[in-house]
Amino acid sequence: MNISIPETFGYSVLGMAVVFLMLILLMVIIIAMGKSAKNKAAAKKAPVQAQAPVQQAPAAQAPAVSKPAPGTCGTLNLRAVEPRTAALIMAIVADEMGVPLNELRFISIKKI
């Protein structure tokens, strides 16, 4: 099956258009799917939040949870390290030392 050069250009443009069309269609479907999943998750959360004040009353009578150590809950600046790796290192250090993670203060983590 021999085809002419103009036909070749026609097929090429059409071929690229088909690929784009198909993947754009998929993109729209995936975006719609993502939005639907997000809405469902939000709808599930809403009733839980509405019931929250009722659940807080008995919680107040429960023994007080140990206060976070000073220095925690600050901003964690990660440089040249993935959050997952940093979290892993901090969890291992806490486990090895036998000290809860919220009582440890990490100033820096350096590769030896």
Place this chain on the structure above:
Amino acid sequence: MNVIAETMTSIWESSGFAMMFDDPRQLIMIIAACALLYLGLVKKFEPLLLVGIAFGMLLTNLPGSNVYHPELWDGVMNHTKTYADVFAEGGLLDILYIGVKAGVYPSLIFLGVGAMTDFGPLIANPKSLLLGAAAQLGIYCAFILAIVLGFTGPQAASIGIIGGADGPTAILLTSRLAPELLGAIAIAAYSYMALIPLIQPPLMRLCTTKKERECKMDQLRTVSKKEKVLFPIIVTIFVVLLLPDTAPLIGCLMLGNLFKECGIVDRLCDTAQNALMNIVTIFLSLSVGATTVADRFLTPSTIKIVILGLFAFSFSTIGGLLLGKVMYKLTGGKVNPLIGSAGVSAVPMAARVSQVEGQKANPSNFLLMHAMGPNVAGVIGSAVAAGFLLTVFG
């Protein structure tokens, strides 16, 4: 004494050593097979496939081996022979080649690929599908150039698909449209895929500025299990309905992925990822290598295919990068254009190259997961492109 001499002569005449001198091209092919074995075994160029292809090439070109008969397949193409004749008259590799000719092996390889692929980054960032589409540019550029160089439409389409950087897709399309070029196209496709870390970086640096390469991307959202399970089903329905010729590839890719994501058929997923994938890889590589018979492989067409393959790969990379640059501009610098080059399938090698280049420009850059989106989108994109070419020329 005479009897011994006659027997010795007879043994010599029936041996492959004597036959080798009938056609010196076979010797060249044996040397080429050994060179490919060296690349696969020592240089680790796509060894899982290249070693099998090279060994198939070696077996088929050893005179007198009779493992593969191209004239038998000419008969099948001309409808003067049937698959039953192949079983009756064919050698071992003829019988294994039925799986290539019928499109069984590439589809089963896709089943395994699907079972190993995480489409999460693509679902988290659906815009990366556009990069996967743009990176199919090389397919059509090489297709045009192949026509200019004198190939027929189906041959040009088979050569162009090398730009999809997807071995099984290239093999499936070529076995349907231009089986006479299968060996050359498969070898070119897998060789260039192995050479992606050498081919892509210069083009990436050429097409992007340092500022663009330094761009850091936001962390991807978490994708729910439900979305991951629904994805293969939805893709199969939409893509196959629109382009029915993609059914074997997209169907198997998505079935494998469904095995992985549903989490309740672990045994099937494990088989698709390992045992089945390995068995089919052996059959596929050996039978593709067998098609490289000296008198059909050592032609000017093979050299043209090798050059066109490189052209296709380069233009696919450039296509992805250019759209990446457009997205960088449109999003105000939120998309690093380097992830565009990963749209050329070749999972996960192309994504790794994006990661390495991004980190060279900015050591705190982590592009791997962002590049996996266009990378897996490229697999779908090249299957769609192959489906289109099959519809037109099949």
